[in-house]
Amino acid sequence: MVVQELTDEDVNRIFRALADATRRDIVRRTLVAEVSVSQLANAYDMSFAAVQKHVAVLEGAGLVKKQPRGRERMVRGDLECIRQAQRFLDQFEQIWRSRIDRIDALLAQDETTPN
Template sequence: MVEQEAPRLDAVFHALGDATRRQMLRQLSTGERTVSQLAEPFEMSLAAASKHIKALEGAGLIRREVRGRTHVCRLEPTPLSEAHRWLRFYERFWSGRLDELDNLLRSSPAAPLTPPSKGKP
């Protein structure tokens, strides 16, 4: 992945680092929501909800459209896809390492299990 994408990924992971914002994204995964609808499940003011929404917008995870006096938000999946692609590298890395460990353990003779001795270092 190109280093030019690092600032965008940083913003995405920062936005995803907050449980409230993750829940807002989950709500948006089923369709558009107004700012009021996004704020409703949380005990917070519209101003506080707006700060979360701005963080999601800044990361490119959502788009906000003004319709009259109503702000409607929708999910933008591309940044999530890019973050998933970045994480997939590490998923493959760790899966490979765990497969190697599994093979090593299966090929080694079984060592007898001895309980740790009590009172002795």
């Protein structure tokens, strides 16, 4: 398993890619099953090229993989990338928790050293 450390730019790309409803929907669809770009294009009220660009953004972020099959490109969602995003958000939780721990430590200190 590749547990590659994410650079700031990697994280930027992942969150930016997720900051669009169409792209999030593409991720959902392609997590359920492999879908070709043209199938995706049929699902939305925009040009093929626009959908193609959305897929490119997702692929650039690693949220989706594209694989040729005959003349079409099959797109599948990459759950591992989503999990990386989750782990990233977990860091915030940890940071917050460490603050609470420090506050607790202060309170404990107050109790052991009253006045």
